[in-house]
Amino acid sequence: MTIQFSTKIFSQADVNNPKQIKASLAMLLAQSSDCLVLAYSKADLDALAATKSKSGILVELDRLLGGSVAHANLVGDLDGQAAATCVIRAEKSWAASGAKVKRVLLVCLGDIAPASARSLNAYSKIARAALKHLSGGSIKNALWFIPSFALGHRADFIAEEVRLTIQYAGDQAYRFGVRQPAMKFKAKDKADTFAHLIFAGNDACAKELKAAVPEGAAMVEGMHLAKDLGNLPPNICTPTYLGKAAQGLSKKTGLKVEVLGRKQIEALGMGSFLSVAKGSDTPPQFIVMRHEGGKAGEAPIVFVGKGITFDTGGISLKPGEAMDEMKYDMCGAASVIGTMYATALMKLKKNVIGVIPTCENMPSGQATRPGDIVKSMSGQTIEVLNTDAEGRLILCDALTYVERFKPKAVIDVATLTGACIIALGHVHSGVFSDDEGLVHSLTKAGHASLDTVWRLPLDAAYHEQLKSNFADVANIGGRPAGSVTAACFLSRFTEKYKWAHLDIAGTAWKSGAAKGSTGRPVPLLVNYLLEQK
Numbered sequence: 257m258t259i260q261f262s263t264k265i266f267s268q269a270d271v272n273n274p275k276q277i278k279a280s281l282a283m284l285l286a287q288s289s290d291c292l293v294l295a296y297s298k299a300d301l302d303a304l305a306a307t308k309s310k311s312g313i314l315v316e317l318d319r320l321l322g323g324s325v326a327h328a329n330l331v332g333d334l335d336g337q338a339a340a341t342c343v344i345r346a347e348k349s350w351a352a353s354g355a356k357v358k359r360v361l362l363v364c365l366g367d368i369a370p371a372s373a374r375s376l377n378a379y380s381k382i383a384r385a386a387l388k389h390l391s392g393g394s395i396k397n398a399l400w401f402i403p404s405f406a407l408g409h410r411a412d413f414i415a416e417e418v419r420l421t422i423q424y425a426g427d428q429a430y431r432f433g434v435r436q437p438a439m440k441f442k443a444k445d446k447a448d449t450f451a452h453l454i455f456a457g458n459d460a461c462a463k464e465l466k467a468a469v470p471e472g473a474a475m476v477e478g479m480h481l482a483k484d485l486g487n488l489p490p491n492i493c494t495p496t497y498l499g500k501a502a503q504g505l506s507k508k509t510g511l512k513v514e515v516l517g518r519k520q521i522e523a524l525g526m527g528s529f530l531s532v533a534k535g536s537d538t539p540p541q542f543i544v545m546r547h548e549g550g551k552a553g554e555a556p557i558v559f560v561g562k563g564i565t566f567d568t569g570g571i572s573l574k575p576g577e578a579m580d581e582m583k584y585d586m587c588g589a590a591s592v593i594g595t596m597y598a599t600a601l602m603k604l605k606k607n608v609i610g611v612i613p614t615c616e617n618m619p620s621g622q623a624t625r626p627g628d629i630v631k632s633m634s635g636q637t638i639e640v641l642n643t644d645a646e647g648r649l650i651l652c653d654a655l656t657y658v659e660r661f662k663p664k665a666v667i668d669v670a671t672l673t674g675a676c677i678i679a680l681g682h683v684h685s686g687v688f689s690d691d692e693g694l695v696h697s698l699t700k701a702g703h704a705s706l707d708t709v710w711r712l713p714l715d716a717a718y719h720e721q722l723k724s725n726f727a728d729v730a731n732i733g734g735r736p737a738g739s740v741t742a743a744c745f746l747s748r749f750t751e752k753y754k755w756a757h758l759d760i761a762g763t764a765w766k767s768g769a770a771k772g773s774t775g776r777p778v779p780l781l782v783n784y785l786l787e788q789k
């Protein structure tokens with residue numbers, strides 16, 4: 257655990273009711289906290305500067321803090337722009353009103369009416385600006401007063417904003433190599449100093465907070481796990497390691513985990529998956545994780561994650577530049593494992609299954625050659641024209657395997673094509689599906705977590721590019737629309753259920769100085785599950 261999240265309810269505290277502002281603030285200030293986070297609007301700031309009829313959150317705060325807020329304004333530290341922030345440190349004079357907090361962090365909502373609807377995007381900027389002050393200094397814990405963010409108008413909006421705040425705080429608190437001693441590769445790796453974010457609320461939002469805070473906290477655990485697995489070096493994070501990581505979660509949470517080895521994979525007839533594993537000395541694994549939170553017999557939601565622990569390209573060898581980043585080619589698997597972990601922590605009342613085909617894609621004397629024809633579990637034969645298009649070869653057999661679950665929906669997650677980065681950059685993940693409902697749900701879940709997707713086509717016309725003269729299908733469709741033909745290839749194995757494919761090649765990790773796993777699309781998938789009724 258690197259960061260904790262909890263809730264504290266101050267029944268009557270309400271800063272949107274002018275009569276209660278002062279008493280509410282006095283109650284919050286009396287907490288022994290390293291930092292009280294309060295939001296104000298431009299109108300609150302104007303009121304502070306006014307000479308007559310002064311009221312509002314800043315005015316009352318100033319009265320309780322012996323003039324500290326007006327002083328901050330006088331020296332130019334307060335601003336009426338959205339996401340402007342100011343930290344006011346405790347002074348001796350604060351004690352007069354019983355204030356015990358060590359700091360007050362003020363963050364501006366901008367020029368809005370207190371209860372007006374605000375986009376999640378606008379809120380995210382405000383939350384991020386405030387969160388920045390909490391990390392890396394002497395603040396260990398903070399009290400985030402939800403009603404000051406004027407969230408009282410829509411229950412689902414409170415939940416979304418709280419979960420997003422937790423998601424960002426979790427993201428900010430993440431450090432590689434601090435959660436498990438075995439991952440410590442750098443002597444100076446240390447956990448963030450900021451360790452506990454407490455959401456303060458009142459009776460009006462208590463119910464939402466009590467649900468959303470544990471949901472957000474579980475999502476962060478899942479995201480951190482996905483990041484760790486992604487960032488681990490490929491000599492450690494092997495298919496066997498992923499299997500053990502999944503099994504470890506079973507002991508921790510009650511997830512049911514099964515890990516199949518080469519013999520069992522052979523017995524299932526997964527000739528396509530095995531053709532990718534052939535060049536590697538590391539054995540392939542097929543991981544099945546089940547969360548049985550729903551009724552017995554209820555159709556499960558199934559996630560399938562691409563788990564190539566290193567993608568050299570195989571005999572169709574990749575160029576050397578940035579090849580180290582192909583350790584991230586198991587980020588689909590990592591996000592499925594992370595989502596299953598979060599699902600179990602939330603004790604979600606649904607049946608959810610995570611399936612992961614995992615192996616390395618290596619060149620060797622045993623490796624599959626361009627031109628080889630392999631037989632998939634579905635019976636379709638595949639001409640392997642490029643051994644670097646291996647993700648689809650391992651996924652197609654997993655997609656056939658999951659038919660047995662009679663799923664409600666299947667979503668596969670894969671760092672599948674470089675072409676998806678060309679199409680969508682590092683902003684949206686690509687979503688491909690013929691099911692309008694599924695596309696809608698995923699798009700909505702993406703908006704709710706700001707872990708967004710953008711739909712790309714899957715028309716029959718693109719299937720033409722996958723024709724082979726020698727087998728049922730070719731594994732590549734040429735350069736045009738490379739992400740679409742990859743998705744079309746997968747679609748040939750998904751006819752028995754509702755299916756969507758997420759291409760996360762551009763969103764799963766960052767390159768350059770900030771190189772590291774993003775944990776995406778765990779927030780998207782967790783929000784998707786939460787939105788399923």
Ligand code: BES
Nearest residue numbers: 642644645646671672673674675732761
């Ligand atoms: N794992 C790669 C896709 C990838 C490349 C993701 C770079 C992120 C960054 C995948 O296995 C692959 O190599 N795809 C090929 C497909 C091509 C041979 C049809 C690609 O995208 O070049």
Ligand code: MN
Nearest residue numbers: 567644645646
């Ligand atoms: Mn590849």
Ligand code: ZN
Nearest residue numbers: 564567585647
């Ligand atoms: Zn790959």
